[in-house]
Amino acid sequence: MDVQPQLDYRQVFTLAPAGLCISQWRVIAQANARLESIFRYPPGQLNDTDFDALYPTGRDVARGAEGAATALNARGIYACERIMKRLDGELFWCRLIGRSLTPAEPLASCIWTFEDLSAPHPVSPALSDREREIALLIAEGKTSKMVARHLNLSPRTVEMYRSRLMAKFSSNTSSGLAGRLMRPGEH
Incomplete structure (x- = not known):
């Protein structure tokens, strides 16, 4: 009889090659190492960070929050490509996909993936x-x-x-x- 080893899902989350986080009301409750790397945060510092810190401007925050809330309410999933901001202020293109874990309150708890698109899509710093x-x-x-x-x-x-x-x-x-x-x- 072939016995399969038990998967450690916490380790899978932590070591996943994609940036992942769990959020509660748009605040990162738990981020994995790849997400910290994408946004250039030291280990553990993205936890308890509001999503607002990841956007270049207040307008971007408002658009992102509105788009996510609308899509999560309608379909339970949100996906977009947008310009985001690293801890050091550098702007970059990012693919963001989120899924609500609480359909009755879509923003109460979500899982998110982030993909750095800066290599194929660099951001021109010459834009206002x-x-x-x-x-x-x-x-x-x-x-x-x-x-x-x-x-x-x-x-x-x-x-x-x-x-x-x-x-x-x-x-x-x-x-x-x-x-x-x-x-x-x-x-």
Whole structure:
């Protein structure tokens, strides 16, 4: 008879190759070593950290919290690619996927995975906060009107920013700009 060894799930969580954490009301209750490495936190320092510390600006915090709450309430799962902030202030693209562990209160307890996308998608430091905010929405495939509505701006203002981004990323079309935003190293 072949006896299988008992899995130590705490060790699996701690040593997983993906950044993982358990959150309670958007506060990290437990982070694994890979997540600490991605965000450049010393061992144990991400625990009890509010998710707000991982976002570049207050606007990013609000958008992330609103998007997560909406998706978790509707489907119990949330996924996105967004710019996040390491402990040293460096910005980077990150894939974030979360699942609620408490369907009746979706944000009460969640498990999250984080994937550092900075190698294939470096963040251009030459972008202002507003340009970065608009670039994120364009990279999601939103039109200027949708971006304007989302950010409470006029479509003309968004078009001005889109033109500026197209010049910075050497793109002649909006679809080309969206592609360059997701692959900025290729321009």
